[in-house]
Amino acid sequence: xxxxxxxxxxxxxxxxxxxxxxxxxxxxxxxxxxxxxxxxxxxxxxxxxxxxxxxxxxxxxxxxxxxxxxxxxxxxxxxxxxxxxxxxxxxxxxxxxxxxxxxxxxxxxxxxxxxxxxxxxxxxxxxxxxxxxxxxxx
Numbered sequence: 001x002x003x004x005x006x007x008x009x010x011x012x013x014x015x016x017x018x019x020x021x022x023x024x025x026x027x028x029x030x031x032x033x034x035x036x037x038x039x040x041x042x043x044x045x046x047x048x049x050x051x052x053x054x055x056x057x058x059x060x061x062x063x064x065x066x067x068x069x070x071x072x073x074x075x076x077x078x079x080x081x082x083x084x085x086x087x088x089x090x091x092x093x094x095x096x097x098x099x100x101x102x103x104x105x106x107x108x109x110x111x112x113x114x115x116x117x118x119x120x121x122x123x124x125x126x127x128x129x130x131x132x133x134x135x136x137x138x
Contacts, residue, residue: 010094012101015056015068020046022058026068030084045070045081055105059085059098067094069102078103078111 015023023042031038048054052072059067066089071080080102085095103114 010097011060013058015058029086059094067098069098073109073111076112078106078114080116
C-alpha cells in the first residue's frame with residue numbers, strides 16, 4: 001500500500017491485489033448487519049472489468065486499517081460500491097475523510113460524475129438495507 005494523503009490522524013492508502021485479505025477483515029467487522037456474507041463483499045467488487053478502473057482505498061488510524069472504499073471509474077462516471085468503517089473507528093471522521101479521498105481519486109482518473117451505488121456492472125447486493133442509512137448519509 002502506498003501513502004496517498006493524510007489528515008487529522010487518518011491516512012489513506014491505495015489497496016492492491018495483495019490486500020484482499022485485509023479488505024475482507026474490515027468488511028467482516030464493519031458490515032455488522034450482514035455477518036453471514038460480509039467478508040465476501042470486497043471480493044465481489046475487487047476485480048477489474050473491461051472498461052472500468054477500480055479505485056480501492058484503505059483508511060488507517062495510527063497505522064491500523066479501519067476503513068475501506070471500493071468503486072470504479074467507467075469513462076466520465078464513477079461509482080462508489082462500498083464504503084465501510086470498523087465499529088471502533090466510527091464517529092471520528094474516518095468515513096467522511098475516506099469518502100473525500102475516494103472522490104478525489106476518482107476525479108483524478110477522469111470522472112466528472114460520482115454516484116453512490118447504481119453500478120449495474122458490479123453491485124454487492126440488490127437494494128440498500130435501511131439500517132445502513134447513516135453510512136449513505138455521510
